[in-house]
Amino acid sequence: MKSPRLNRIFYREIAGPCLIALLILTFVVFTREFGRLAEMLIRRNADGMTVVQIVLFILPSVLIFSIPFAFLIGTLIGFSRLSGDSEIIAMRASGVSVWQMLKPVLKVAAVVALITAAFTFSLLPRGNWSLRLLSHELGFKPLQSEIKPRVFNEQIPNTILYVEDVDLRTSRWKGVFVHTSSNGEKRTILASRGDLITSEDGRRVQLHLEDGTVYDTREATPERDSLTRFGTQDVLLPLAEMETAFAKPKRPKDRTLLELWRDRNRGSIADRRANGVEMYGRISLPLAPLVFGILAVTLGISRAKSGRGYGFIVSIVVAFSYFVMFDMGRSLAAGGVIPVWLGGWGADLVLAGFSGLSFYSASRERLLLDRVIDNRLLSMFARGCARLFSKAGGLFRGLVRSIGNRFWDVCTVCVQLTRVVDLYMLRNFLYYLVPTLFICTSLFYLFTFFELMDDIFRNNIAYRTVFVYFLFLIPQILILLVPISILIATLVTFGVLDKTSQVVAFKSCGISIYRIAVPVVLLSAMMGGGLFVLQEYVTPYANQKQDSLRNVIKGRPAQTYYQLGRNWIFGEDNRLYNYRHFDSQNHVFADVSVYDLDISENRLNWHLYAKRVRWEQGTGNWIFSQGWRRDFSGGNGPNYETFNQKYFDFPERPSYFEQEVKESSKMTYGELKEYIRGLQRAGFEVDQLRTELYRKLSFPVVSLIMTVLGIPFSFSMGRKGALYGIAAGVVIGIFYWGMFGAFEVMGANGLLAPVLAAWGPNILFSAAGLLMLSWVKT
Incomplete structure (x- = not known):
């Protein structure tokens, strides 16, 4: 086979998975940023151009990891597919060597390395510095x-x-x-x-x-x-803090590679070490794609029946191992345990050595792993473990058989009640849904771990704490990723049915597309209901716990969301209360000021202050202790008096001040509704919270809408295969999440009614899905 034709085969095989992996990786990372960007639009009142700038400034920090990782995933998936279809065996039989397979991949790896170098050398530090300046500007302007x-x-x-x-x-x-x-x-x-x-x-x-x-x-x-x-x-x-923020020197991560090289011998020993760690790390990251390329080819051709699933799992393990070694080396170098150059280059050297061994064994047509397994000692150990597991399994065989018989009886009844077509469609749909959700969740966890690695090593966080944090992160991940997973699974399921002419077979049997879509639509509706239950009864508690653990990992003091921190509140009859602390259990205030005023007439009638205020349940009065009162309403001039203890009959009760300061994501629908009512009574603007309240009802419906939208869209792609369905699903998800954020901003700023802001994207996308569904030839 001629080399140019062979190269085109490899390019075509890895290009699609690489681009789709890059799209998915970037999208999964930015699902966490959509909320922050929407909040910036709302709370900081940033315009659309500012948000675009923020996205562009954040993008380099994402792409320096996602580009090499996407290349690794795409190459491994491509060669695993070739190996699974026995095409690698055919090439080897035709005289194609491993080096001939590797050469085109190394060319692509060189291009990826140059792109990564452009980001790490210049674009990343410039983006970090620009984001820092913009953050200060938004924070103090x-x-x-x-x-x-x-x-x-x-x-x-x-x-x-x-x-x-x-x-x-x-x-x-x-x-x-x-x-x-x-x-x-x-x-x-x-x-x-x-x-x-x-x-x-x-x-x-x-x-x-x-x-x-x-x-x-x-x-x-x-x-x-x-x-x-x-x-x-x-x-x-x-606003003097803003001036000092601009005058602060650049951190190592804010400096370009040229600036790091120029400052390598300046400052204290700690500063020089920090600059060195950053500089060597910037150089080593662009070399990772070259090592990934060698490892992906040799591992991809190593199993005759591996397939794309094998390629993805191996790429996850390789990327996780590399980035853990990379960050651990940087942490050890920053602490002076190992030389700076070794901290930056250690991960590349280890992976390069392993890649060399893998290439050597693949070239000799015998894998290093096979050599280890052929060892007689390990073979005897494996046989002993097998006998042990066999005996252990025999102890539970009777219990398993009894449970299996009961389960079979239940399944028999279900089959009688359910049509074969429905079971077939549900099986196909779940066949793609479960792996898609697993892959998206794995990527989310992987990038979250990359984000927290520095803090974990710097603050000596126990791995049990990290594990518990990831455990409580599951509900939020499911709420974010289940809808997009349903969309991708729907696109792939019906796309494969159309590509393999199964839809034609259904139609010839008199079964319409609407009928075969019924079980998938019903299952999506049930999953939407499950998301609502998860959102109401699990996520608020889980979000509080994972936020608290995240603060511990970050080295910040843990926060409690039941702390009463809002210390300015309007009462009845133009009274304004200000307090430093409120003990909600004992109904005791500290450092309380009460102003009786008329703002529209710019008139202050009196000012009451006390170091301690306590609610007396029996009399229904407030007891002010160690305070004073200044009255400006008298005709003979201001009147000033002090007191050790005095009773006041204000109509506000302790429950009026017991407003929990929690984010909407940490409250149930009922709690958020009551919280909004309290804020409205206190004179606060609640458009944003009302939008988020209605969104708690609208967001679980997204799962159903994704299915309704995905079914007709899958037929519009023709016979292009599953990868195009995945790409189309990610693109639709990006548009959907972007529209959700835009509508939320408009609702929070009063440009749209809160109910319309929450339900608007659902209405538009469901209408588009129903319209496209009506055009499908059933």
Whole structure:
């Protein structure tokens, strides 16, 4: 066989799996980022171009791993397919050597290595640095459109900003409340009107207030407070942290390879070691595809009946081993245990040695693994284990036979009640669904482990903690990946039926496409119901646990989602409560201030403060201890009094303040609904939470919609095979998740009704699926 023709066979065989693997890997990683990007659009009020910039800045950190990994998966799957169909045997019989098979793969590996080098040498550090600058800018730049009416804004350091209303015509604020605190001094400003003035570079922001009142007080001498009125006043907001963030030096991961080489001898010993670890790691990663290419070819041709499943499993093991060795070497080098060059190059050297042995044994037509297995000692050990397992199996044979008989009786009844076609379709659908879900879950776990490797080694986290974290991550992974797995399985199932002319056979028997699709649609609907149950009764608890464990792995203090952290809340009759801590079990407050005010009239009537406040159940009163009260409503001037203990009959009860600070993903539908009601009573804007509330009902339906959309789409692809179905499923999933994020942003910002924002993508995609389904020739 001529070499150019042989090369084209290999190129064609590995190109499809490589591109699809790259698409799937990138998509699986970004399923975790969709929520963050949507939150940035909502909370930071970033525009669409900013989100595109963020995606472009994040992409290099994903592609430096996904590109070599996708090449490994694609090459292994391609050669495993050739080996499984005995094409490798035919080539070897025709005189094609392993080196001839390897040469075209090494050419592709060189191209992949150059692309990876471009990312690691330049694009990755530039993206990291640009993302750092943009994050600081988004974190400290309070845009005017971000200030929403009747919402306490705490984005500005040491400042609370509250606006009663916004003039839609002029975008000016009506009824402004500003509270600042610094070094024991507190200032409260009430103004009738105001707006935000930002400099052109976005680094200087000031409030322009009109017709207001300033109330100043000191914690040490509260009796020396003051109340003054003003016509206009400008308040410079404390955004100095942003300036220092821009002035910080670049970290090693923010520097290009040229900058790392230039700074290799600068700084302290620890700085030079950190630069060296980063520099050698940047050089070693682009060489990984060359080693992966050799290993993929030799392992792919090693088993005559391996197939694509074997190729995927082996690629997972190889990639996991390589990246664990890579990160472990970097950690040991950073700690001074091994030389810096060995920490960066160790994984490549180990894998290169193994690849050389694998190539040597494959070239001699006898595998290294076979040589080990042929050892008589190991053969005797294997036979002994087999006899042991045989005896152990005999002890349970009677129990297994009894259970099997009962199960067979149940299956016989089920077969009588269910048509053969339904069982056949369900078997085919599950045959593709289970491996697809397993593969997507494995990839999600793999990249999550890559993300946390540095923290695991740096913080000496026990592997049991990592295992428990991954265990509690399962519910969230299933909710994210089951719909896309159902879509891919539907596309592949019906695509294979069409390619093998089984659909024609069904039609000739008088069975329409609608009829053969019924069991798949019903199973998808049942899985959607299962996702809703999982979302309601398992995921909230699991998300709390996995977030807590993630904080431990990251070295951050563990957070509790039942901590009452919202310390500004409006009560009845224009009372504003501020407290430092609230013990919900004993109904005790610490450092409480109560303001009786009228923001629209910029009037402060009185201010009440106490170090400790306790609710008395018997009398139904609040007991204020060690406090003072300043009254400005009297006609004879302000009145100031102190007290050791005093009773106040405020209508707010402890339950009014017992609002759990939890994310919507950590609450059930009922809990989130009650949480929204409490926030509405307290004057908070809840469009985003209402969108997420309706999304809890709409998202489980996605499984059914994916099936309805996938059935007609699979027939529109013709006879192109399963790989095209997988690629089409990933592309549809990207569009679907992107539309979900866009609609969520519009709902959170009031551009769409929350119910429409949550159900809009489902309505559009289900309508498209039903329309395409009506065009299918049944």
